[in-house]
Amino acid sequence: MKAFAEPMNDSMNRTELSRDQVFEVLQSMRRRYAVHYLRRENCTVDFADVTDHVAAWEYNTSPTDLLGEQRKRVYISLYQTHIPALAEAGIIDYDTETGKIQPTSRIRVFDNYLNMFTRPMLPWNRYYCGLTLGSILLFMGLWVHFYPVTVLSWFVAILGVLTAFGMLAATHYWYTQNTVPETPPELHSTDD
Structure with a gap:
C-alpha cells in the first residue's frame, strides 16, 4: 500500500501558506468546495465522497440525485487538477492508490477566507x-x-x-x- 503523497514543492513545505498561495488555491470554485468539504469532515475521506459533494453543490442537488455525467465532469477535474494541487500545497495528504484524502492542519488557513460571512458567529x-x-x-x-x-x-x-x-x-x-x-x-x- 502506498503511503500518502508528500508535498512536492520545497517552497510549499513551510508551515504557513503565503497570501498568494491561499488565493491561488481559492481561485477555483471546485477547489473551494473541496476544501470546504474536507475542512467540514476533518478526517480521512474517499475521493468519491469529495467528488459527490463537490458535484452536488455545483449542480445544486444532493449527492444521491447526481447524474452520471455531472459526477464524471467533476471527477475528472478534481482528479487531474484540483486534488493534486491541494496535495502539492500540503493542504491534504492524498493516496492515489486507495483514493483516500486526509486534510492536514494547513487546511485551517482557509477558515478566515471561506467562512468569514457565513459562519454563525456568537457575540x-x-x-x-x-x-x-x-x-x-x-x-x-x-x-x-x-x-x-x-x-x-x-x-x-x-x-x-x-x-x-x-x-x-x-x-x-x-x-x-x-x-x-x-x-x-x-x-x-x-x-x-
Missing part, C-alpha cells in the same frame, strides 16, 4: 464585556464589603475570575476551530 465581544463587568462588580463588592460578596476572600474571587476568563477563552477557541457551515459560502444567500 463573543459581549461575553467578554459581560464577564469583565461582572468581575469589576465582584471586586467592587469585595472592596466596599457588600454582604453577599464578602463571604468570598480576595483569593477565591481572583481565582474564580481567572478561571471564568480561561473557560470563556477555551470555549471561544474551540468554537472557532470546530464550527464549519454545512454548505460552502457560495451557496448561501446574501439576502439572509
